[in-house]
Each structure stands twice: as structure tokens, then as C-alpha cells.
Amino acid sequence: MRILLTNDDGIHAEGLVSLERIARVLSDDIWICAPEYEQSGASRSLTLAEPLRVRRLDDRRFATTGTPTDCVMLAVTELMDGQRPDLVLSGVNRGANLAEDVTMSGTVAGAIEGMALGVPAIALSQMSWPTPGEEPADQPVFLPAEHFGPGIVRRLVEIGWPSDVVMNVNFPSRPLDQIREVEVTRQTFRDLHVRQAVQRTDPRGETYYWMGFRRELSKPADGTDLRAIYDGRISVTPLHIDLTHQETVHRMRSVLGGAPPRA
Template identity: 45%
Template sequence: MAKSGTGKSGTGKSGINLRRARILVTNDDGINAPGLKVLVKLAKTLSDDVWVVAPESEQSATSHSLTLRRPLRERRLGSKRFSVDGTPTDCVLVAHHRILADRLPDLVLSGINDGGNLAEDVTYSGTIAATMEAALLGIPAIAFSQQRGEDGIARWKVPEAFLPDIVRKLVKMRWTKDLLVNVNFPAVAPEDVTGIEVCRQGRRDEGTTVNETFDPSGRRFLWIGGYQLDTSEERDSDLAVTAKGGISITPLHLDLTHRASMKSLRELFG
């Protein structure tokens, strides 16, 4: 049987000895993404046992999807470094059941995503999905995303300055069942960060769009979304915190039950 300092047996316990912890790093931007390289570098300042299992190619917006109708291939790219030709969820499962089966991870870190994962993004994000799968497996997990600047480029100075200490603090708390944490870094210089705030998941004023356009041959096609504007009237959400230059920390939970509706539904069907 695989052994772990945390794993399913550790759900609900508080405190992880980071220096002795086994850390799994993954993402949705792919094994060669700059943000993954930064996260691995920072993770190695926290632990001597850092493993990378990430998608072979970009898997943005794949959400919590599994590959069920074709086989997967894992590839060893180096010491403690693997790629999987599947989704972020596949990567966590392959790491848990195969690559790290001798000793399960104590902590999963996902990212650093190229672009924010705010508000309703969490329902689409492969970065978040990797931490969802870890939470289902009983492993504490944190997702990290870096917002892009006005030029459309994500820069990594803010996570380099703040991420390690955020992890050190988060692992001190009690990780209850099905909990994961979503962290977003603003597109500002490190000295301009206004603070670190624990806040709720927001909701944008405008949803995803579907745009009609034409290819060079004049044939019509549709393009979903593009990048949504992080606008909202809310003042206590991840959108608001990052908009003013703060780092947002949002605890998420896998139980999607809308408990406020249960009484009225029971009356209808009782």
C-alpha cells in the first residue's frame, strides 16, 4: 500500500512539514510553460522532494475532464519530471496511482497559470481542476494564476516574491474534506501589491461571448470568448481584490449542494 504523510488519511489534519513533504507540481498550460518552470523553482525552495507531472500540451479550459476513450502515455523527461498526453486531471490521477504510488504527495501545487483564474473561470479552468482532483484524493492543493498586463503578457515577479510565504502559511491551516485554495496574483510590480486578502469567488458583469468572424476564404466561423474583462460591481470578491492590486486567496469546496434550496425542494417532493 502506498504511504503518504497526508493523502486520504491526512484529510482534516493541520500542518505539513514542507521540508520533508513530497510536492506534486502540475498545470494546464503544458509541461514547457514558463509559469510551470517558475512554480517548480519556487517549490524547490520549500521542499527537497518536488515532482512534476504535467500535460504534454496545453490544456487550458479543459475543466475537470478525464480521458476515457483512448489510452494515455506518460513520458519520463528527467529525474522527477514527467509529461502525460492528457488533461490536468489525468496528470494528477497518473501521478497518484502510478508515478508516486510508492509514496503519495503531501501537497499539490498547480500553475502558475498564464492569466487569471477568477470568478466563473474556476468552472472552466484546468489549473483549478488539477486541485479539485487532488482534493477528491484527500490531498491539500493550491492553484496559482498570474494575471496578464495590459500588453497581454504575464510576468512572474509577484509570485516569485510572495508565493513561497503564501504556501508556508496555507499549510499551517486545517485542511477539511474537499477543500482547495485558489490564489491569483495581480498584474503589478511586487512593490505595488496592495496586500494579500482572503475573499470570495466573484462573478463578472458580463459572461462569455461568442463572436462571429470569417476566415481568409470568406467562410464564416464562431469563436468563443476571447479573454473576458475582469469587471464587476462587487467589492469583496477575487475580481475586486486583484483589480486594486492585491493578491486574492479564495477557499473553494467540492460540495456544490445549494443548501438554501433543500427545504423548498423537499416540500415540493415530500
């Protein structure tokens, strides 16, 4: 396979090193195009108001001033010598991409851009802190992803999936001997708000805010991505970008349709 790697943590991220190790178990034909700087939370943003710069680090490794979406689009259409990849791998993200967070994730967005360009794509993320109440695993952060990733990617490629779907894989932060299962899950939505803005003061006395997440557990149902990670299982979630809520479509068609209502 010809495999394209990208991420949202940047070209120098430790997770990208791990992703390359995963990919080289599967193929020798590896290409990398990743952001020059961290683009976490960039979602599917595309750089339109300024030019993109590309820095070639070696024959098959590039850094760009753009987002993960920019990187995948440029690699597939401009940088890979006219030969499209057979697979896009995005990650390995430092931190899980679960529940509603997938809509903001640059890691997932990199995979989605691959899918949009007709290339099968997988996003991989590593939970980087233990579930509250558990002791931190005495091992490198990305060890679970590196250990289990090649087999999961290989099996997914063997099975295949629809062309309008991306696979979102999340690894728990557990010792390897405590990770015994892979679960195919559905995306869920947290029952609490974990995003936060932390107010701080700079050396000039001015207020600024640092955006982040509180480490609080929600109460997810069985079969969901969050539940799997909480319970120490590897979560594999098929995602697509059709955000239409079909139940509401069917309900509203009976009451809103035809001529536009007057004010």
C-alpha cells in the same frame, strides 16, 4: 514535503517553470506531471475514450497526453514510486482564475483532483494583463507569483484547511511595490458576460471561431476575488465542489417531496 506540480498550460509553459521555482524554495522533493499540450478550459475532464501516453522526461518529470485531472491521478496512483505527495500545486496559470471561470479552469481542476485523492492542494494563477486603465507592469509576467508565492504557500500549509477544500490563489498584475496585501476572499459571479466567440475566415474561405474573453471590468462587491485583484491585492479563496444551493433545497423541500408528481 513531497510536492507534486501540474498545470493546464502544458509541460513547456513558462508558468510551470515559475511554479517549480516556488516549490523549490519549500522542498527538494519535487515531482512534475503536466499535459503534453495546453489544456486550458478542460475543467475536470477525464480521458476515457482513448488511451493515455506518458513521456518520462527525467526521474521525477512526466508529460501525458491527458488533462490536468489525468495528470494528477496518474502521478499519485502510478508514477510516484508508491509514495504519495504531501501537497499538490497547480499552475502557475497564465491568466487569473476568478469568479465563475473557476468551474472551467484546468488549473483549479488539477488542484481539485489532488483534494479528491486526499492530498492538500493549491491552485495558483497570475493575472497576465493590467486592469483596464492601468499601465502594464515593466516586469516579467510571473514575477508577482514567484516573489510572493513561496511565503503564501508556506503559510497556508502551516495554517491548514479542511480536507474537502482547495485553495485558489490569484496574483494581480502590478509592480511588486504596489502589491502590499493578501485578502481571503469569496468567489463571486460577474455582472456581465465576458466570454466571446470571434468569427474568422481560414485560407480556404471557410468560417471558424476562436473562443476567448473580452477585457471588461464587472462591478464586484468588496470581499470578492475579483474585487481583490482589481484593487491590486493577492486573492486567496477557499473552494469546494459541493455545488448544492442550500437555500433552494430548503425552500423546495416544502413543496416538492414524497410521491413523484404525475404528468
